[in-house]
Amino acid sequence: MKDDQNEKGDSIMKIFIDSADLDEIRQGFAWGVADGVTTNPSLLKKAVERRAKAGEKVDLRKYITQVLEVAGGTPVSLEVTEVTAEKMVEQGKRLYALFNPVAGNVVIKIPVNPAFKDGDATHFDGIKAIRELTGGGIPVNTTLIFTPEQALLAAKAGARFLSPFAGRIDDDLRGKRGVKFDKSAYYPAAGTAVNGQTLEDNGIVSGVDLVEQCVEMVSIYGFEAEVLAASLRNPRQVREAALVGAHVATLPFSVIQDMLKHHKTYEGMALFTADIVPEYATLK
Numbered sequence: 001m002k003d004d005q006n007e008k009g010d011s012i013m014k015i016f017i018d019s020a021d022l023d024e025i026r027q028g029f030a031w032g033v034a035d036g037v038t039t040n041p042s043l044l045k046k047a048v049e050r051r052a053k054a055g056e057k058v059d060l061r062k063y064i065t066q067v068l069e070v071a072g073g074t075p076v077s078l079e080v081t082e083v084t085a086e087k088m089v090e091q092g093k094r095l096y097a098l099f100n101p102v103a104g105n106v107v108i109k110i111p112v113n114p115a116f117k118d119g120d121a122t123h124f125d126g127i128k129a130i131r132e133l134t135g136g137g138i139p140v141n142t143t144l145i146f147t148p149e150q151a152l153l154a155a156k157a158g159a160r161f162l163s164p165f166a167g168r169i170d171d172d173l174r175g176k177r178g179v180k181f182d183k184s185a186y187y188p189a190a191g192t193a194v195n196g197q198t199l200e201d202n203g204i205v206s207g208v209d210l211v212e213q214c215v216e217m218v219s220i221y222g223f224e225a226e227v228l229a230a231s232l233r234n235p236r237q238v239r240e241a242a243l244v245g246a247h248v249a250t251l252p253f254s255v256i257q258d259m260l261k262h263h264k265t266y267e268g269m270a271l272f273t274a275d276i277v278p279e280y281a282t283l284k
């Protein structure tokens with residue numbers, strides 16, 4: 001039985017920790033809930049700054065090495081920061097050569113389209129970089145996916161993971177309503193209507209809808225790529241990502257904790273612990 005399969009051989013949704021914080025990653029693995037880790041430049045900056053604030057001088061190479069060791073052979077995504085295909089490939093190969101020997105678990109994260117500034121990169125640089133890295137045997141996690149067609153091109157280029165950003169699609173849709181919102185608050189998978197019209201982004205009505213469409217596309221064509229639901233911000237969104245068949249969900253540590261919370265669980269615990277027959281607790 002593989003770790004990600006049950007006894008019938010069905011796949012089970014994997015949970016990655018969406019964090020570069022070593023303490024959180026340690027806890028996630030110690031609790032036995034983590035199957036991998038995803039990092040991005042913002043998460044790494046946050047983790048390093050937190051340690052620096054606590055007076056620690058962080059040696060980034062050693063720090064990332066520790067993350068890889070703690071993850072114990074499960075996939076750890078390290079993102080490139082360059083934007084042209086040539087430089088992303090060069091950086092991806094360098095990161096892989098430097099860190100994959102630690103535990104054999106490095107996945108290089110490549111943006112599906114790095115052309116955020118005119119002149120810096122073309123719309124095709126991400127796909128070119130994915131193809132070249134995967135062709136050379138380096139596994140790729142394609143990041144910043146906001147449409148199933150971006151996922152399709154990344155899958156065709158050989159990506160191992162496709163990361164649709166569910167929460168950020170929800171942010172975008174909520175932003176269109178022009179009302180203030182809490183980014184971690186639940187947004188309905190079925191979308192919301194304004195004046196009788198469902199808010200949508202090119203046919204996508206929610207982050208979970210984006211995940212579902214990516215899963216369907218991967219399944220129809222039998223791609224080996226796994227849909228890694230990213231930018232998940234609350235337990236109900238995780239539930240829905242699981243129900244639409246995401247192969248992986250990457251979760252902030254706080255969301256993993258929140259998944260275990262329920263007021264009736266606390267109430268039940270208070271009642272059960274108050275009702276213990278003294279002899280019961282010491283039965284031998």
Ligand code: E4P
Pocket residue numbers: 018038039040143163165167168230231232233250
């Ligand atoms: C993980 O791969 C992504 O970088 C991450 O989930 C983004 O999450 P955010 O939209 O909450 O920043």
